[in-house]
Amino acid sequence: MSWIGGKKALRELIVTLFPLYYERYIEVFGGGGWILFHKFPGNDFEVYNDFNGLLVNLYRCVREKPEELMDALRYVLNSRADFELVRNALARDSPASDVQRAAWFYQLIRYSYASGLTSYGSQPHDMRSNFPLIEQAHRRLAKVVVENKDFERLIGQYDRPVSFFYCDPPYFETESYYKNVGEDGFTEKDHIRLRDALMRAQGKFLLSYNDCGFIRDLYDAPGIQIDSYTRINNIKQRYDNGAQFPEILIANYDMQERMRDGPMQLNLFGEGGFLE
Template sequence: MDAIIGWIGGKRLLRKVIAPFIPKDITGYIEPFGGAAWMLLYKEKWGELEVYNDLDNRLVNLFLQVKYHPDELIKELDWLVASRKLFGDILKQEGLTEIQRAARFMFLITRSFGSKGDSFGTSQKRGTSSMYNRLERIKELHRRLDMVIIENLSYEKVIEKYDTKSNFFYCDPPYMLGYTYENSKQFSHEELCKKLKGIKGRFILSYDDNPEVLKLYKSFNIKHVTRTKGINRKEGKSEFNEVIIANFDLVESEQENSKIKTKTRDIRGIS
């Protein structure tokens, strides 16, 4: 299923490419950097244990309200029309209850340019996106999250808590290059690499393709992937290069049809 919100760095365009490399024999599936949960939602169930985690309280609160209070959240969203004035008002006052905060956060993300949540987004060619469709997806997401554990911890604590040989971690941290949300700007890429080098389980890590990333993870298995840019497309610059990194051999476990143009090649030992 689709996520109920967009998110900078979300894996809507790459999840069909990443999914075939996720091992079939895992017991648990954990996302330390959950975001909009595009990867989690790609399958009905990844393992007996599924964990969504994010350090962003706004995201976690939204998922908690979807899981435990979907009807109340839908009622709160139902009156939030696409309005620049309303957008500005909500920016100033996020809401009093957890349900109100979740609804207003979802409104700001879905009605803003590029899902940044800071400016009202409009288009000269098409109308606003349908909130009705998103309300229907809240009901679907409520059912999907039934057995999912929702955490609000640092990625270090989540890895420590759930690290076993049979568990799998899909990591989608803030990228080194490009736009990132304000609360991710102090992220240490070196510390993440150090943490992943010592885990018992298996992981796949998504990153932007640049020399610093390749240097940090030169001892791991790496595949290069090209995807279409989601926002800020410019003529002649519509592709974005990323890498998929793992601590196991990246062998596709199944063949899936993908609409995404991809280029992959094995790389090991690049400095």
């Protein structure tokens, strides 16, 4: 599912940098779930969390009520007026079942321009084409705990020496983009609060960020590894084809240990990931 800040482009790399051993996988800022759906499910205890209640409700309905959700998605948004009607219903918190709210929200994601939820994309889309993906996601989420908590509380609740936290927070100085997807503002204090929560953790963590001096200084500490990467900048492609976006991955363990010491492990669907 397309989502602001989604990790589709980096999912293969990120999974190869997971620690060699852990028993608990906690995705702190779940978003579109690209990493969770790409990783091999294994036997570890898994948690998906996001502070966006609409997003969490959607995933809970996918997990628990997929047939009802697909029935609710048969209504097609044929015009900008339909799109605005659904958008306003969610904005006003109109009375509706959890399934209906999930369907509205998923429709806004699919029909909006660049999945930003704010403007009608004007592209025809048959929601029935997504039903196989919903069914696959339903099976994948069957044993996943789906949470809707503040990151600090979540980390404190699930922290153990065998825990592994993957964090993909709103990037520094791009936080305003997330206000369009139903999330409260993520402030500089929140970036610091996240750093403090991770530094207190007994478990391991891997953190995605944009490459900037503030974040590098924030995690400049003994035992912390910072690696640089680049990916295609999707926002600039229309006027600067091939533009790159610099990113960093931050961890409190050796990110190369799996590639260096671990056996190669194929997932159920080959190199393309568990869920496409």
